[in-house]
Amino acid sequence: MSLLSRYLQASLVKRVIVGLLAGAALGAGLWYASIAFDIKEQVQQVMRVCSPFGTVFISLLKMIVIPTVFFSLVQGASSLPLSKLGRAGGKIVCWYLASMCVSALIGIGLALWINPGAGASLTGWQELAQQFGSQAQAIAQTDSAKSLTEVLEKLLLDFFQNPFQALANGNFLGIIGFAILFGISIRLVIETTEDTAVQAKMQSLINLCDACMLAVNRIIGMVMNYSPIGVFFLSAGIFSVYGPAIIGPYVTVLLGVVSGILFLIFVVYPAVLALVLRQNPYRVLGAVKEAMVLAFVTRSSAATLPVSIRVSEERLGINRELASFALPLGATVNMDGVCVHLPMFAILAANMFGITLGFGDLALMMVTTVLAAIGAGGVPGGSLMLLFIILGTLGLDATQIAVIVALAVGINPVLDMFETMGNVTGDLLCTYTVAAREGLTDGRIQRKGS
16 A cells, blocks of 8 residues: 555544644754754754745635635525524524633633732733734734724624625625625525526526535545645744743743633533533534644634534534534634633733722623624634733733733744634534534434434
8 A cells, every 4th residue: 555545544633633743843853953053044944945835734725715605605595494594593693602701701710710920020021022022013003903892893894895805805704794695695586486497596506506615625625635744834833933932931821721721622512512412522522623623733713614614514414504604604703712812811911010800890801802702803813913902991001012912922823723723613512502403413423322
């Protein structure tokens, strides 16, 4: 058997994990070599040659995510009867909001318990932040660093945008808004006309979207076979630049956020699944591990979306139309991991700058966290931009906010991995819960458990 055949026959999850660990080991080795032998410039030259093999993987995912979102949403919104789509869609949105509120409560509770920055020297933290200050300043100068009101206004305006402009700019909210309206319009025509010729034309549009998704799925399969190689070079690049310095000074914050997200994934979600569906929740988690691993590596809910849709249909047995509607929406607005992450830095800021937070302040923080997280956009590092909103509600000035954002930049690549994994897992489990309650699964999870 050829080496290529053995590679393709191995489990994708195993291949990705091996690529991640091998890349991390190589990157860490290069980092230590650059320090020990003073060859930092040579290591950077090597990584400049190798890094395109990792970035091209992200580009491939971004290439397929927009057609996946558009065709899947049109197909999903047009194929389900409007009464069923409205009921299931409303429940999906409610589940997303509820899971984000629970995540924010977990984040705030853990942050208050861990109390990061309490008793720490402000001067020491500021010195640590200086090495990332230029990156924080760049983020502050982007259009995304806005107030909460501006973010919500932009969220609404982006949802109803010229569809061709949205497609060209990769505006997921605009794509989602038009695709849902277009799909619903197709279904309305089918359900309100008795003209069989018109119905046939509308059905042909649905069939066209279905055919396009079959072709896109083939491309997804090709990209996934390359993913372990891309993951190898991505992880090597991260660890060759930062080494252990990326986590050393932030152990408390890192452990707080990571433990909160892992608690959410492996305790809270399973408890809800067990109570609501009376099923083995860890069997459901096992079915979505491929999407979880990919989300961890790519740090992008949007880039993971094609795999999430495929996993929901092939592993969870979720109705294709519902999955095609719910998961693109979740990749854009459901940010459970972000809701755990943001309060940790807010409490750190309060401790560093001597701000006393009462119950009202914490309640406002939870609401602001949930509303701001909806605008995170499902892209790597999107939560950094939201820190300006959260910290602004604490009354911090621009200089103080810059210190905290600079600190967040230093650890964000690691936190973003766990954060995105939490986001994607929340999308899949919320969708599966609604699908199971609405009778929109084929029952394969239950059959495996019997």
